[in-house]
Amino acid sequence: MQLSHKRRSPSAVDLTPLIDIIFQLVLFFMVSTQFVSSPGIEVDLPRSSADTILKERDDLKVWVRADGSIYLNESPISGAALREAMSEAAKRDPNTMIIIKADKSADHGSVVRVMDTARALGLSRLAIATEANTAAEDGAPD
Secondary structure, eight states, X not given: OOOOOOXXXXXXXXXXXXXXXXXXXXXXXXXXXXXXXXXXXXXXXXEEOSOOOOOOTXXXXXXXXTTSOEEEXXXXXXXXXXXXXXXXXXXXXXXXEEEEXXXXXXXXXXXXXXXXXXXXXXXXXXXXXXXXXXXXXXXXXX
């Protein structure tokens, strides 16, 4: 019995499914990545080696700039308006955290006034934001 040997044509690899899967993976990683947005307020934070604070949605972020101006959630605000905003936050949730982002050359009194205002309204969860030390700066006080 004689078997015929047919020559097979080389099969081509279809790259379309592979490209589709790679495209879907790229889209998945782009959508699931959190983008850190930096506020437009120029503040030079002091350095610290302490751990980071967990942020919550209802936190109030107060910036104290070197020139003494105060911002609440990226909007300029007066002392009276800041007190009113903190009062409303205290009524909503007395455990609201006040995150103070003070410039390292800001007047110490301005920072203390913000802290006193918060405490007077019953907001006792206060945090002062800092930037992490780099390896070259560890152990060197500012």
